[in-house]
Amino acid sequence: MTLYVLVECKAMAEATLSGKNQIVIPREARHALGLKAGDKLLVVVRGDRVVVLQKPRAHHRALRGLAAQSYPSGYLRKERGSWR
Numbered sequence: 001m002t003l004y005v006l007v008e009c010k011a012m013a014e015a016t017l018s019g020k021n022q023i024v025i026p027r028e029a030r031h032a033l034g035l036k037a038g039d040k041l042l043v044v045v046r047g048d049r050v051v052v053l054q055k056p057r058a059h060h061r062a063l064r065g066l067a068a069q070s071y072p073s074g075y076l077r078k079e080r081g082s083w084r
Contacts (some may be wrong), residue, residue, distance in 0.1 A: 047049070 013026035018062070025035065033054050035041075040055035 010029075013028045015023045015026055017023055025041075026036040029035075035048065042055050044051045044053060
C-alpha cells in the first residue's frame, strides 16, 4: 500500500533537495496548509518515507481523542471505578 492511499491529499508537488540539504515547501502545499514564513513544521521519518506535518499550536488539542478507539467499550469506565 502506498503513502498516497493512506493520506488524504490536499496538494502534491515535487521538491528538490539542494546542495545545502535544504528543501523548499512548494507553493501549493504552503497554500493548502496556510503556512507562512517562520511557521514550524514537524519532519517525521517512517521507514523509507518522510512526512512533513504542520506543527500543532497546542499539543494537548492535537493529542485529544487519539486513543479513543484503543480500548473495548466500558473498559475505561470500569478502570476508573476501581480507583475509588
